[in-house]
Amino acid sequence: MTNMAATATQPALNRTYPGRFGNIVFGGAAWTFAILVLILLAGVMISLVIGAIPAFKQFGLQYIWTEAWNPVKERYGALAPLYGTLVTSFIAMVIGVPTSLGIAIFLTELCPNYLKRPISTAIELLAAVPSIIYGMWGLFVLAPLMQKYIEPAIISTLGNVPGIGAAFQGPPYGIGLFTAGVILSAMVLPYMVSIMRDVFETVPPQLRESAYGLGATTWEVVRSVVLPYSRVGVIGAFMLALGRALGETMAVTFVVGNSYHIATSLLAPGSTISASLANEFAEADGMQLAALLANGFLLFALTFTVIGFARVMLMQLEKKYG
Amino acid sequence: MSSTVVRTLRQATFGALAVVAFAGAAHAVDITGAGSTFVYPVAAKWAEAYKVKSGTSLNYQSVGSGAGIKQIEAGTVDFGATDKPLEADELKKNDLVQFPAVIGGIVPIVNLPGINNGDIKLDGVTLGGIFLGTIKSWDDPQLVKLNPGVKLPSTPINVVHRSDGSGTTYNFTYYLGAVNADWQAKVGAATAVEWPTGVGGKGNEGVSALVQQTPGSVGYVEIAYALQNKLTYTKLMNADGFFVEPKLSGFQAAAANADWAAVPNYRLVLANQPGKDSWPITAATFILVHGKQTDTAKAKSVLGFFDWSMNNGQQIAQDLLYVPLPDKLVKMIETTWTSDIKSSDGKPVWP
Numbered sequence: 001m002t003n004m005a006a007t008a009t010q011p012a013l014n015r016t017y018p019g020r021f022g023n024i025v026f027g028g029a030a031w032t033f034a035i036l037v038l039i040l041l042a043g044v045m046i047s048l049v050i051g052a053i054p055a056f057k058q059f060g061l062q063y064i065w066t067e068a069w070n071p072v073k074e075r076y077g078a079l080a081p082l083y084g085t086l087v088t089s090f091i092a093m094v095i096g097v098p099t100s101l102g103i104a105i106f107l108t109e110l111c112p113n114y115l116k117r118p119i120s121t122a123i124e125l126l127a128a129v130p131s132i133i134y135g136m137w138g139l140f141v142l143a144p145l146m147q148k149y150i151e152p153a154i155i156s157t158l159g160n161v162p163g164i165g166a167a168f169q170g171p172p173y174g175i176g177l178f179t180a181g182v183i184l185s186a187m188v189l190p191y192m193v194s195i196m197r198d199v200f201e202t203v204p205p206q207l208r209e210s211a212y213g214l215g216a217t218t219w220e221v222v223r224s225v226v227l228p229y230s231r232v233g234v235i236g237a238f239m240l241a242l243g244r245a246l247g248e249t250m251a252v253t254f255v256v257g258n259s260y261h262i263a264t265s266l267l268a269p270g271s272t273i274s275a276s277l278a279n280e281f282a283e284a285d286g287m288q289l290a291a292l293l294a295n296g297f298l299l300f301a302l303t304f305t306v307i308g309f310a311r312v313m314l315m316q317l318e319k320k321y322g
Numbered sequence: 323m324s325s326t327v328v329r330t331l332r333q334a335t336f337g338a339l340a341v342v343a344f345a346g347a348a349h350a351v352d353i354t355g356a357g358s359t360f361v362y363p364v365a366a367k368w369a370e371a372y373k374v375k376s377g378t379s380l381n382y383q384s385v386g387s388g389a390g391i392k393q394i395e396a397g398t399v400d401f402g403a404t405d406k407p408l409e410a411d412e413l414k415k416n417d418l419v420q421f422p423a424v425i426g427g428i429v430p431i432v433n434l435p436g437i438n439n440g441d442i443k444l445d446g447v448t449l450g451g452i453f454l455g456t457i458k459s460w461d462d463p464q465l466v467k468l469n470p471g472v473k474l475p476s477t478p479i480n481v482v483h484r485s486d487g488s489g490t491t492y493n494f495t496y497y498l499g500a501v502n503a504d505w506q507a508k509v510g511a512a513t514a515v516e517w518p519t520g521v522g523g524k525g526n527e528g529v530s531a532l533v534q535q536t537p538g539s540v541g542y543v544e545i546a547y548a549l550q551n552k553l554t555y556t557k558l559m560n561a562d563g564f565f566v567e568p569k570l571s572g573f574q575a576a577a578a579n580a581d582w583a584a585v586p587n588y589r590l591v592l593a594n595q596p597g598k599d600s601w602p603i604t605a606a607t608f609i610l611v612h613g614k615q616t617d618t619a620k621a622k623s624v625l626g627f628f629d630w631s632m633n634n635g636q637q638i639a640q641d642l643l644y645v646p647l648p649d650k651l652v653k654m655i656e657t658t659w660t661s662d663i664k665s666s667d668g669k670p671v672w673p
Contacts, residue, residue: 071515072512139528253485258524259520280486281487282389283386283388283389283513285388288514
């Protein structure tokens with residue numbers, strides 16, 4: 001009886017307020033999904049902190065700047081993986097930023113039409129390669145090449161320069177922080193290129209054409225018109241790439257050398273936070289597990305800082321130039 | 323009227339499904355296990371053969387020894403598998419019974435041009451020295467003294483170790499600790515240690531790739547991996563002072579000569595066992611099951627699987643370069659089952 005009554009009234013309701021019920025459902029769902037992101041983030045953060053508490057209790061804040069990783073004696077410190085994470089990402093950006101800028105400028109300003117599509121597709125395909133494939137390629141193909149040709153060349157040239165020479169000395173292992181940085185640069189390149197290409201294309205043709213009309217060269221147009229117009233997007237692209245480089249796991253684990261010692265040379269093996277997690281999580285328990293979770297928390301904080309820093313920078317840029 | 327028909331039909335279908343599900347459950351009690359990646363290839367083959375024979379299927383998650391221990395402690399699987407045997411108090415705390423299931427070997431591998439399998443002889447002092455970083459070059463006087471007649475190059479030694487936590491590393495470092503006092507004092511034994519020198523490769527494949535790429539490298543891998551990938555292994559001095567090659571018979575000798583009865587809970591690491599043929603870095607994988615079983619049929623099913631594997635699965639194990647347990651040890655293990663594994667009414671589950 002009651003069922004029948006309900007079904008009888010519903011169509012009438014719908015007739016009076018067309019679409020209203022659907023609207024409520026849609027709005028509610030959208031709200032729920034948006035809030036879900038916040039809950040998820042808070043959940044990850046809280047569980048990382050809870051898991052990491054034993055490590056911070058045991059070692060204190062100096063955990064962050066201690067260089068130690070000894071599961072037998074249960075002494076841990078995050079400095080070596082933290083250093084490796086920053087250095088590999090830095091190398092990736094040093095190689096990736098100019099390369100991706102060059103590719104994006106070429107694609108939007110210089111590229112003949114018949115080449116545009118093949119290059120763009122190739123870039124998009126690079127982004128679609130799973131990171132484990134980059135890792136295996138790095139280990140089996142790139143590492144031997146680095147060891148036989150590239151690293152010896154670097155050691156015999158840059159290694160002799162006074163001052164910075166120390167960063168390019170030692171035996172050519174083929175794997176290490178430098179190789180990891182090179183692989184990372186290849187992995188973040190497609191992200192930077194495709195975002196930058198898109199923002200460069202938003203530059204109004206009138207601006208570009210009038211600059212050319214005034215007799216500006218391509219370089220002058222890029223420097224004085226395209227880049228200033230799209231700087232927010234370009235910096236956003238760099239930050240997105242940096243965030244990805246900081247957290248990249250599988251490919252780095254294969255080629256970084258996985259040593260918890262900080263060496264002066266960039267060619268020496270090192271470790272990163274995500275590589276330490278990937279390597280040891282399955283077999284870890286007790287304090288080792290807490291230390292790994294503490295590393296995870298530090299990576300979280302690091303990425304958060306990078307994104308926050310990017311936001312602040314973008315806001316200041318917008319204030320400055322309107 | 324029509325809704326009644328639908329309801330009846332629905333109930334009938336549900337009932338039929340329940341009967342099917344129940345019949346399936348009664349037919350064979352499926353078992354689950356988790357842990358050691360080392361034992362996975364042979365466990366998978368055993369499971370396949372045992373399924374054909376008995377209808378019981380095994381779902382084994384090869385997630386690593388540490389995770390396997392956690393899962394059996396939590397009771398989410400029927401058995402756990404670990405390369406590192408547990409201590410008596412850990413077993414007691416979680417009411418676990420431990421026994422070995424299969425044996426394998428770990429070998430040092432080298433990459434030196436012109437050097438073939440077994441050309442180089444190493445002992446505990448030199449192997450430990452190499453991995454400690456105190457022996458830095460292949461023409462070090464200590465190595466030359468051990469290897470008269472072998473042309474050792476002056477290449478620097480490039481040490482390669484596992485980067486991931488691993489039972490292989492546990493057994494290798496345990497061996498180094500047993501034969502080299504310096505190693506025991508400075509590094510010790512664990513699934514991951516603070517390596518004094520060298521680079522880390524992920525998994526057996528990572529270690530062997532790094533060794534193969536760099537002349538002058540030395541690393542350690544499971545024997546199956548070394549043979550399949552044609553890596554150059556060395557001879558090692560065993561506890562009785564003989565230089566031996568890594569062979570299945572050598573691993574079996576180590577397992578047979580080990581005094582299993584002398585240690586409670588089979589808590590025996592097979593490194594550096596006596597006997598003139600024994601290979602010094604032999605390792606066992608251990609199975610963990612609960613001592614008090616609430617589901618007797620399931621417990622019978624788990625033990626039945628291992629009973630069949632240890633008594634009938636030897637050929638399968640050998641094909642995959644594992645060493646089956648010696649018969650004497652299998653009998654001992656089955657006696658342990660009878661005395662230590664009880665159903666909830668206190669009666670032994672096995673046989």
